[in-house]
Amino acid sequence: MGNDKPKSTKVYFIAMAAFWLVFGIITTFYPALMNMFQTETGISAVTNYSNHIWRHDGFDIIAISVLLFALSRETVSRNILRATAIVALLVTIAIISSMLTTPYWNMLFLIPGVSCFAFVIWGFMLAAKAR
Numbered sequence: 001m002g003n004d005k006p007k008s009t010k011v012y013f014i015a016m017a018a019f020w021l022v023f024g025i026i027t028t029f030y031p032a033l034m035n036m037f038q039t040e041t042g043i044s045a046v047t048n049y050s051n052h053i054w055r056h057d058g059f060d061i062i063a064i065s066v067l068l069f070a071l072s073r074e075t076v077s078r079n080i081l082r083a084t085a086i087v088a089l090l091v092t093i094a095i096i097s098s099m100l101t102t103p104y105w106n107m108l109f110l111i112p113g114v115s116c117f118a119f120v121i122w123g124f125m126l127a128a129k130a131r
Helices: 006-031 033-038 040-044 046-070 077-100 107-128
Strands: none
Touching: 006 033, 006 046, 006 077, 006 107, 033 046, 033 107, 046 077, 077 107
8 A cells, every 4th residue: 555545545535525615615605506406395495594504504514624625634544534434424314314304305415415425435445444
């Protein structure tokens, strides 16, 4: 592995940070764009309060992205990689749970869910290879 490990973890953190940064910026500054992932029921349930919640969530997502960009510049332990994969797993669980238990999300919402799950697999694979 040698010098490949730091590069692969750097790519992992940057890819995840960039992926989530897009959603963070959208939900913070233009939450109406998230309507593409919602059913008509979800779109009709939009209120000023729900837009406020989107904005708050957007800043939370941006905060995680900042942390991931910072981690991309560090040599990280197996535990940090596992923790990052678990963060992605929790997002995956939230997306799937929302799709199964509410009438608000359409099947397009599976794309970010599957993408987050890919970060779960990738993170655990990197953690398994870490020394």
